[in-house]
Amino acid sequence: MTYVLLLFMSSAVTDMEERRGGMLAEVADMCLGLARKLHEQAMAAETPEETRAAAGAFHRISRSLRQTLALEARLERERARQAREDERCAAEARRERLRARKSHVGQVGSRLIWTEAERDEVGALLVDLSRWLDEESFFEDAFLEGPVEDLIARLRGDLGLAEAPDPPSGPRPDPPAGENDDLAFDDAPAPAARRRSSA
Structure with a gap:
């Protein structure tokens, strides 16, 4: 604006x-x-x-x-x-638009890595994410054009992150008593499917 x-x-x-x-x-x-x-x-x-x-x-x-x-x-x-x-x-x-989009895509990518990747792969994937952002944002026109969802979809593909599964319909059942005692924070989301297939 x-x-x-x-x-x-x-x-x-x-x-x-x-x-x-x-x-x-x-x-x-x-x-x-x-x-x-x-x-x-x-x-x-x-x-x-x-x-x-x-x-x-x-x-x-x-x-x-x-x-x-x-x-x-x-x-x-x-x-x-x-x-x-x-x-x-x-x-x-233009620099501010580039910085804002790079920051937004980086935050989304970081959340995807932490929720979808195996624990021992998180560090390497975060490094890959930083490198991917630098390489993609170097071509400023392509990075700024189009919806940000397209960038995130390409990020998923390049880093090998699986598409998030659709949430189940209907209300979620209450977990058994004591099951949430080991969660590190309240209302933690359930982990998504593994990002890579066994193949």
């Missing part, structure tokens, strides 16, 4: 700057045309009074032209600076 808002604001600013730039360019053209006409009048003047009047007007319009050109140059510098800032913000937003 933030990235879209930045793009919208950037587009609005760009349109306004282009409009102002077009107006300044038009004013500069008019000033130049008027300065040329005043120069011709000053050169064709027949009396000192006419020459002074035309020269004074030429000086004033030339000053206006210089100011207009200076303002154009300043706006161009500001446009270039804004373009660099927009690129920086877009790159920062």
